[in-house]
Amino acid sequence: MKKVLIAGTLVALSMALAQQNAKTEIQFWHSMGGVLGERVEGLVKDFNDSQTNTMVKSTYVGSYDDGINKLLAGIRAGKVPNLIQVYDIGSRTMVDSGAIEPLENIAKSNNFDLEQFVPQPRNYYTVDGKLNALPFNSSNPLLYMNTAMLAKAGIQYRNSWRLSDLEAAARKLTIKDASGTTLRYGIAIPIDSWFVEQFSYNSGEYFCNNENGRKARASEMNFTNPADVAFVDWWARLVKDGVMANIGRSGDNAQAAFAQEKAAIVAQSTASLTGLLKLVGGKFETRTAFFPFLKERNGVAIGGASLYAMKGQSAEELKATWGFISFLLKPNSQAKWHLGTGYFPVIKGVAALPNVVQAHVKQPNFQTALRQLETTKVNNYSAGCLAGAFPEIRQYVAGAIEEAIKGKPAAEALKDAKAKADAALDRYNSAIKK
C-alpha cells in the first residue's frame, strides 16, 4: 500500500513537473507598491490559477523611474520582460524606443474590437494613429472634500468647480486665530506638475504645442497659456493669504493634512481614494468632486500607467502575453481592479455590472472619477500632452510653482520654466532624429 502510494505520488509529481515545463512563462514587470501592488499580484494569481499552460511571473521593479532604468539596461543586454508597466509620461519615450510591439497589432491579430475601450484612455495611449499600450491603471485628479466642514461653513457640495468658486469656498473654510495665523486651511494641493497639466486640459488649453503633441511631435511646451498662468497665480495668492497650505511636493502630505482635518479640501488622484478613506477612518464624511477649471469645463486627461508588450517575443509568448492582457480586460478583472484601488475601468460597460453598481451605492466616491471621465469631451485637450523628456519637464513646472509661491509673478516663473523645458525637449527631439 505504502509503495503504491509513494509510486503514485512520484508519478503525480513527475506529471506536475512535466506540466510545469510545458507551461509558457511570461515575465511581467510592474511598479505597483503597497496596496496597489497586492491588487496586481492578486490579478496575476487569479490568471495563473485559471490557466493550465501559461504562467505569468510578475516582478516588482521599483518605482516607475526604476522600472524604466531596469528596462533600458535590459534592452542593451537583450533581457526584457514580455510585458512592462510604464507611467503615462513615458509614452513618447516608449514609442520612440522602437522596442515595443504596439498593442493595436496584437489586438487586431486576435480579433479584439478596440471600440470596447473607453475613448479617453484609448486616446491617451494612441500615438501616431496606433494604440500602443494597454491603459491599465488609469486615474484622474479629484478634489477631496470634508463635507462636515463644508456644511458648517454653509457651502453647498457640488461636483463641478470653477477656480474662482473654489477660491471663495476655500476662503470661507479657512479658520485663523486672532493674530492671523491659519489654524485650518481651506485647501491643499501638492506641488506637482500633474495638476497644472490637468488644469490646462480642463480649461481647454494645450500643455504642449501641435495640439498636445497629437497632430505632430511636440516641439515646445505651452504651459504659459492663460489658464495655467491664472492657476499658478491663484495658487501663490492663496498660499500668501494663508488659505492654501504649502505642503511641498509630496502627495502624502496632502493626505495627512486632510486626514488630520488641517485642510478642508485637497487635490489628489482618484487612485488615492482607497488609501485616503482608510486614513480618514470614518472620522468625518468625505466627498469627491471634479477637478476645477478656469471658465468652461472641458474635462481632464487620464494619468496613471499602461502596459507595453515588448518586441521580439516568440509566437507562443506573444499568445500568452495576449492571454494575460485579455484576462485583464475582462469585465470581472476590471471591476475587481477598480473597486480594489480606485483606478477606473478602461472597458465600456463595467460600471453596469451588479457588484460595481452595489459598491458605488455603498461608496459613491468611487463613481466620481468615472463620471468625470464620462463627462469629459473627447478631444486633443483631454488626450493629454505627449512629449519626450517629460519627467524632466515636470521638475521645471514644479519649480515654477515654488518660485511663484516665493513671490515671483506666475507668468514670469512659468516663462522661465518653459525656456528650460523647451531646451530639454529640443535635446530629446534632436537625439531621436539621429
Place this chain on the structure above:
Amino acid sequence: MIHNLEPVHASKPINFSKIFKRIPFYLLVSTYAFVIILPLLTLFSASLRSDADLYAPTFLPPRFTLEPYRLALTSYPLGSYLLNSFLTSSLITLGVVITSSMAGYALARVKLPYRELIFGAIVGLLLVPGEITFLPLYLHVNSLGWLDTYTALIVPFIASPLGIFLMRQFLKSLPQDLFDAAKIDGAGHFRILWHVAIPLASSALGALAALTFLGAWNMYLWPLVTTQSKEMQTAQIAVSNLVSAEGSQWNVVAAGAILVLLPTLVAFLVAQKAFVSGIALGGLKG
C-alpha cells in the same frame, strides 16, 4: 598622612569643576544624539499605529497595535527577501575580508615589481563612481549568464579598492620586525598572513567587515536591475515595494523598514567599536 590626604582633598574640587565643565559638552552631545535618533523613534512609533491613528499628533501611539508588522510579514514575503540580503551581504563581506587582507599584505609586505604602480591604480579606482561602471558591469554579468543568480549579487563586489587600501595602510604601519621574525622562523607568505598579519589587523578587518556588510545590505539599484524574479530580490527592494506612488500605508512601511533595519542595528550594537574605528579609518563610505 597629611601628605597623603592633601591630593585627595585637592583633587575633589578639581574633579567637580571638571564635571561642571563637561556639562555643556554632554548637553550638546545629548541634544545632537536626540536629534539624530528622533526620526528613528518616530518611525518606530509609526510602526505601532493603526491606519486611523497614523497622523495622531502624539509621540506615543494612542493605541498600540502589531497589525502593521503582521501585514508587512504576511502581505509581502519579507522573510525570503531578508534571507537573500543576509546571504549576499555575508558572502560579500567574507569575500572582501579575504581579498583585502591578501592584496593588502602583498602590497605592503611583498616585494613585487611595479608595486607602487599597482597600488596607485587601486587608489585610482576609488575615484571611479559606481554610476560609470554600472552598465558595463551589467552587460558583463549578463554575458556570463549570471543575471538573476546569487553570483550576480555577490561576485562583482568581493574585491573592494577601499578594503585593499585600508589593509595595505594598516599592515604598512606595523613594525617590519614582526614580519622579519616570522620569516626567519621559516614562515611562508600564507603563514605570515594567517598567523601574524591577520591577528594584528583584526580591528581594521572588523571595521572593514562591518562597513562592507552595511554597504552590501543597503544596495538597491544593482539587485533591482540584475534580479528578474521575486525569489532573488533583496530586502531593500521589499521596503520600496511597501511604498505606493498613490499614497502609502506608512505604518506598514514603517514596520517593514524597522524589520529591515533590525539586522544592521543589531550588527551595529554588537560591533559598535569596530564600526566607529572603521569610520575613523575610512573617513567616509557607508
